[in-house]
Amino acid sequence: MPKENILPFYMIYPLPLAGQEEESMMRDLEYMQQLYPADAKKYQKKIAAVLDRIDYDGSLIYDEYPCRWQMYRLCQSVMAVLRREASGGKEEVSVEKWVWIEEMVQILLYYEVYKRRHTNKNKIKPVEVLGKYR
Numbered sequence: 001m002p003k004e005n006i007l008p009f010y011m012i013y014p015l016p017l018a019g020q021e022e023e024s025m026m027r028d029l030e031y032m033q034q035l036y037p038a039d040a041k042k043y044q045k046k047i048a049a050v051l052d053r054i055d056y057d058g059s060l061i062y063d064e065y066p067c068r069w070q071m072y073r074l075c076q077s078v079m080a081v082l083r084r085e086a087s088g089g090k091e092e093v094s095v096e097k098w099v100w101i102e103e104m105v106q107i108l109l110y111y112e113v114y115k116r117r118h119t120n121k122n123k124i125k126p127v128e129v130l131g132k133y134r
Helices: 014-034 038-053 068-088 095-117 129-133
Strands: none
Touching (some): 014 095, 038 068
């Protein structure tokens, strides 16, 4: 048998390893999100609530290249929720702090979108049409 036809043992079944790698990466990301400061956790929950409303097949968050303007509008909707809650309470937030909060919300939003785009539960599973009718 020629030497160039022999595959190394790790190349025989490469697909399961790729899935495990992605799964462990998502677990690691979720663990790191648990370590966020209190304010960041609060913003993360609001972001998750907003994204839950638009999380469906064909949503803008699953576009190959999401539009920058749409992502900005999504961030602004999260900011509207946060501002409404701040005005309802007795919290006084300065304009400088709102700028900082908006930047942090934008970063957290992108992380959450990334996480949702790479979880298997939201991907469309291929249907074996030929397998059913044979």
